[in-house]
Amino acid sequence: MKKIDWYLLKKFLGTFVYAILILAVIIFVIDLSEKLDEFAKRKAPTLLILNYYKNFLPQMTAMLFPLFVFIAAIFFTSKLANNSEIIAILASGVSYHRLMRPYIVGGVLLCALSLLANHFIIPQSNKELLVFKNKYVDNISNQSGRNIHMRLSNNIYVYLQSYDFSTNSGYRFTEETINGTLMKEKIMAERISYDSIKKVWNLYQVTVRTNDGLNETLQYYPELTRTYATFSPKDLIQDNQIMTTLTTPVLNQVIAQEKLRGRENLNEYYVERDMRTAQPFAAIILTLIAASIAGRKIRGGSGIHLALGVVLSAIYVMALQFSKTFSTKAGLNPLLAVWIPNIIFSFLAIYLYRKQVR
Secondary structure, three states: OOHHHHHHHHHHHHHHHHHHHHHHHHHHHHHHHHHHHHHHHOOOOOOHHHHHHHHHHHHHHHHHHHHHHHHHHHHHHHHHHHHHHHHHHHHHHOHHHHHHHHHHHHHHHHHHHHHHHHHHHHHHHHHHHHHHHHHOOOOOOEEEOOOEEEEOOOHHHEEEEEEEEEOOEEEEEEEEEEEEEEEEEEEEEEEEEOOOOOOOEEEEEEEEEEEOOEEEEEEEEEEEOOOOOOOOHHHHHOOHHHHOOOOOHHHHHHHHHHHHHOOOOOOOHHHHHHHHHHHHHHHHHHHHHHHHHOOOOOOOHHHHHHHHHHHHHHHHHHHHHHHHHHHHEEEHHHHHHHHHHHHHHHHHHHHHHHHHHH
């Protein structure tokens, strides 16, 4: 890394930070104006509101990360081109390949930072963010979804009509133990409640049906206690936002657990996990595109470059959203879905780069 490399790298990263700060202020003002009535209505404490925005802004930055990188690279490169600095660098004998070194280094640094944030830091922020939103913004109900089916192990299945978190009670509970095609035992309870201290479920008005080949018995109990190692009230929360609050190692554990329970469509979980890796790599691809587009001095200056950058960024975000929707709703392979925009824009980056080299 020579002086010219450090100069370009500082310009790149400095413009990136500046773009984040400007947009962060704009997002903060808009979001606060929208939610101020809700905060006042539910008497949200000032410190919790400040903590909410401390977690909200990193989430928005991660979501718009490709846009920030692209605009930053285009803006400072266009400014260099308009000041004839790039022409002077190339005229001094520096090749275009050599000129791209600080861009690639900057893209790799931002990619590494985004990878760390996406897999470990942002989920922790989302956890606090979700708790605040549920209480002071969205006023989420304390009742789970209805007609919940789960597989707890290879041969144990449970069903619950509904569960009320405010009263800690569930209704119309069924547990079935099945070996092959034979139902060995079926437990039916009118109501259940969870003992968080003993980590056990209390079943009320219980009917137990046992099947042993040709012999079948039916017993009634006013109350029965059951212990399930992989079943607690938190597993009844059917909210896909929860997965955004999990670090990647924990998310992988949840995916394995949901597979065991027999959940048919896990594409939303796979998309969330794989996108945390695919999106940061867009920093390198978009940086090369930005440098190739804005590296030439044209009539109209930075305005034309920025307009083109915004359009391409919007196309990238739209392509990512379309591919995610096709994965979660139409069954497209999740790994392919999150990498499709990167693959398409990689070809564009190669084309523009080669055009500049010529």
